[in-house]
Amino acid sequence: MSSRTHVRRLIVALLLVPCVWCLVALSDDAQNARAREEIDKYREMLQEGNPAELSEARGEELWNLPAGPRRTSLAQCDLGNGPGKLEGAYARLPRYFEDTQQVQDVESRLVTCMMTLQGLTREQAISGWYKADSNMEALVTYVAGKSRGAKIQASTAHPEEQQMRALGEALFFRRSGPLDFSCATCHSQPDKRIRLSEVRDFLIPADAQAVLAQWPAYRVSQGHVWTMERRLVDCMRQMRWPEPQYLSEAIVALEAFLQKQGDGAVMQAPGIKR
Amino acid sequence: MSTRTRQSLCALLIVWAALAAAQDAGLVQERLEVALRHSFADATPDEWKARLKQDETQALCSRYRNAPPPEIAASISAQAKAGMRYPPNGKLLGDWRNGEQIASFSGGGQLSRLMPDAAGARRGGNCFACHVLTRSEVAAGNLGPSLTGYARVRGTSTESVRYAYEKIYNAQASFACSFMPRFGHNGWLTPDQVADLVAFLLDPQSPVNR
Numbered sequence: 001m002s003s004r005t006h007v008r009r010l011i012v013a014l015l016l017v018p019c020v021w022c023l024v025a026l027s028d029d030a031q032n033a034r035a036r037e038e039i040d041k042y043r044e045m046l047q048e049g050n051p052a053e054l055s056e057a058r059g060e061e062l063w064n065l066p067a068g069p070r071r072t073s074l075a076q077c078d079l080g081n082g083p084g085k086l087e088g089a090y091a092r093l094p095r096y097f098e099d100t101q102q103v104q105d106v107e108s109r110l111v112t113c114m115m116t117l118q119g120l121t122r123e124q125a126i127s128g129w130y131k132a133d134s135n136m137e138a139l140v141t142y143v144a145g146k147s148r149g150a151k152i153q154a155s156t157a158h159p160e161e162q163q164m165r166a167l168g169e170a171l172f173f174r175r176s177g178p179l180d181f182s183c184a185t186c187h188s189q190p191d192k193r194i195r196l197s198e199v200r201d202f203l204i205p206a207d208a209q210a211v212l213a214q215w216p217a218y219r220v221s222q223g224h225v226w227t228m229e230r231r232l233v234d235c236m237r238q239m240r241w242p243e244p245q246y247l248s249e250a251i252v253a254l255e256a257f258l259q260k261q262g263d264g265a266v267m268q269a270p271g272i273k274r
Numbered sequence: 275m276s277t278r279t280r281q282s283l284c285a286l287l288i289v290w291a292a293l294a295a296a297q298d299a300g301l302v303q304e305r306l307e308v309a310l311r312h313s314f315a316d317a318t319p320d321e322w323k324a325r326l327k328q329d330e331t332q333a334l335c336s337r338y339r340n341a342p343p344p345e346i347a348a349s350i351s352a353q354a355k356a357g358m359r360y361p362p363n364g365k366l367l368g369d370w371r372n373g374e375q376i377a378s379f380s381g382g383g384q385l386s387r388l389m390p391d392a393a394g395a396r397r398g399g400n401c402f403a404c405h406v407l408t409r410s411e412v413a414a415g416n417l418g419p420s421l422t423g424y425a426r427v428r429g430t431s432t433e434s435v436r437y438a439y440e441k442i443y444n445a446q447a448s449f450a451c452s453f454m455p456r457f458g459h460n461g462w463l464t465p466d467q468v469a470d471l472v473a474f475l476l477d478p479q480s481p482v483n484r
Contacts, residue, residue, distance in 0.1 A: 167306050167309055173340075174336045175328065178460045178461065184339070194417065195402065195403055196413045234389070236386070241325050242385045243385065243387050249309040250313035
């Protein structure tokens, strides 16, 4: 499908947003049900032309493009299933890597590969990671797409992986800051919304699976793909916490916990979100 | 037994002990605090203190995952009651129009480097994020109960006014580990702003009651 078709569809979809807003303008409980229905329809409509496909295609090019001081591609990067073996790799991350002796998520592992294979510095590898159309965004989208149809199976065989998941679980419930928020404040009860946005209950497997199957995701409100790290960093902004460092232990621990909660989900990434 | 064998056995024991200890929630908590120090290394000491350091209530609610045993819940609520403060003029019913604005506004106090609020930016109560309050605002959340027609449901007695004020100032006075932010206690809103929200809930002219 041409990128122009994508853009046209996206514009149509965006024009429909206010209409969706009107449709949900009913009242109270009927309003809740109606809101969800319309949001689902809106999502379904967007699925037809997910602009994340552009990011995915660019990620594939980047993956095979010789780059960095060593003029080497990432084609031999080991994301856990062996060098260059991408199929299903995302669905098993984060996991423990012997060479770095760390539990790594897809983003920290890609940085390792950029440093070891391509000879980039850490600063070069992560520069602008959060920006629209960053290399990191494209690479993560491509790698996640290679797990489409694979079941999420978070690795917890290694003691470090178990430890990381336990840390993530404790962090999920850890309240702090001027609004007393933890992840659990919004994400530990079923069928809840913040304004019109659904906030899924990560303690219910079906809910956790529905979310994790869709990340990374194209965010219509942001106009580009967000990685899971970007998503979690933004949750903490809304919680009024300071910003965590990119690739930090807190973020990877949360991912380890969430992926485990989403175990068994069939990946459909890249997804599309509000 | 050779020295080598003894050493290996010792090493095994140590690993076993370490693994057993790692199961302990207390140790997980300790390790988490260390991880957070590293993960939020950019936060200034003031930011750490205000945003990440837990007070006793936050620590207890985290530890018991918001379901504290009865005696802990009672002590959390007692502490919340003891810390209750009121507007200097003693008026718990403020201006509902101000209250509506505070209830509608979601911004303020965001520290992030990527999408920060300006320092000293106005802070909102963002009540509509979690509560249905008026008929006209349809994009209201459902994390908390619907509060439409609040004055009709609760009445406008002195007790009702006081209850609403204390609920907003520190929801944990009546419900330990409530998910609702302690708006007054934490200094997010001033006592006068809390009184404005009380008026938004209870004034007959407020859209909450019309």
